[in-house]
Amino acid sequence: MSIARARLAVIIVSYCNADDVDRCLRSLARSDLDQFEVLICENGGEAAYTNLLARLVGPDRILKRISNDSDVLDLPQKRLASVASCRFQARANVVRIGLAIDNLGYGGGVNAWLEPLLSVPDWDAVLVLNPDTEVDPRALSELVAKSAAGYGMVGGNLVFDASPDKIINYGLHWSRMTGRVIAIGRNAPVGSTPSAENLAKIDAISGACVLATRACVEDVGLMAEDYFLYMEDLDWGLRRGKHRIGIADKAVVRHIGGTTIGSAVTIEKRSDLSIYLSARNSILYARRFAGWRWICHFGIGLLYAARYLIRGSSSAGKVALAGLLDGVNGKTGRPKVVPGAR
Structure with missing residues (x-):
């Protein structure tokens, strides 16, 4: 079964949180964008990988297995020991689930798919998406449309899961004087547009949901891996060079936050x-x-x-x-x- 390359690749890094991934995929299955495929990296080892497949794949699950070994991405990769090729039950979008050779961290998990993706043609952008997010039906198409307007890195309205009428942030600002990371637009009403002043302060889009065009990724390179977790999104954003940051204010993404590592506020x-x-x-x-x-x-x-x-x-x-x-x-x-x- 040969399936043409989708224009958008969605990368999700999992760590023993199959329920989060399932919820995220169910939201992606409602997307109004047709041309996207999903690449999942399970960092939690073989038992977590087996559990993830059991949670996602089957007659009563969100995915079904397919045979698509004509595509290089369906084969084990440099840092992916196994790859299960699937598609949504109700639509043709391909979902590949890879088992990482070790716990690669967030940047490493993203790169485990992004690196081989750079060697294949015909995709335009990659969306790095946390597993504990849910995207509204219009979110992917709004993010892609904003990138097509000349923006290399694009974010949306990242909102609190418990308070979906409030913005978590439009993006992140790093203070060179104090080193503190500031969430730009925090608690602003959903659907609002950041002011030109706030937009100019954004150094990076949150790694919970960041779209990067192929041209941007080819210029900037892969995510930094040596942080393991935290700051790799700011590192990526600060290296973006000529590529502009844009906000798709109609792209709403709910984010629970802290389900993998326990990064609650208190x-x-x-x-x-x-x-x-x-x-x-x-x-x-x-x-x-x-x-x-x-x-x-x-x-x-x-x-x-x-x-x-x-x-x-x-x-x-x-x-x-x-x-x-x-x-x-x-x-x-x-x-x-x-x-x-x-």
Whole structure:
């Protein structure tokens, strides 16, 4: 069975969260855009991969298996040990589910599909999408239309799942003075358009939902992998060069957030891994892009670590401090053990 290449490739990185992926796929199946295919990378190992296939594929599931071995993407790839070729039950869009050879992190999971995708012709853009998102029916077509107007990286209205009338952010701004990441447009009403002033502040589109054109990806390159998780979207955006950022204000995407790593806002619910990586990667990023100012960023990071102590979570403060120090020492990649973890 030979299926022509779709114009948009949607990449989803999963880590043992099959229910999230299923919900995301069901929203994609309602899209008004015809020409897209989905590429999923399961980072959680063979048991998670088997569970994901069982959750997604079957007569009473969202997908059915197909035989499409004429396409190079249906074969195991450099960092994908297995690939299951499927399609939606009710439409012809192809969905490929790949098993990563290891836990590659977010950037690595994206690149596991993006790298081989760059070697094949006939696609125009890639949409990196978190598994814990749901896209409105018009979202894909609105994002694609905005990119066609001359924008290399495009975001939409990323909204809170619990408060879908409020914007999480249009994009992200990184303060070169303090190192803090600011969500532009946070709590703005859904459907609103960012002002020219706010649009000019956006350094990157959130990795929860970012469309990049092929020309942009070919110029900018793959996502940075050594952060493992967090800051790879800002890194990608800051490297975009001549490629403009655009916002498709009618593309609504609901985002639950924190379902994989536990990156909830409150200290009590935030995981040690989330605290550690946020602290470590803020310093790694600053050392690359802030010059000598990274020392100031480190000082501000210490104040944030102290805030955990003041709020009664000494263990979280110790984890944050360990992350900051590992950032100073240039430690990258997946942490085998989170220092100071509870």
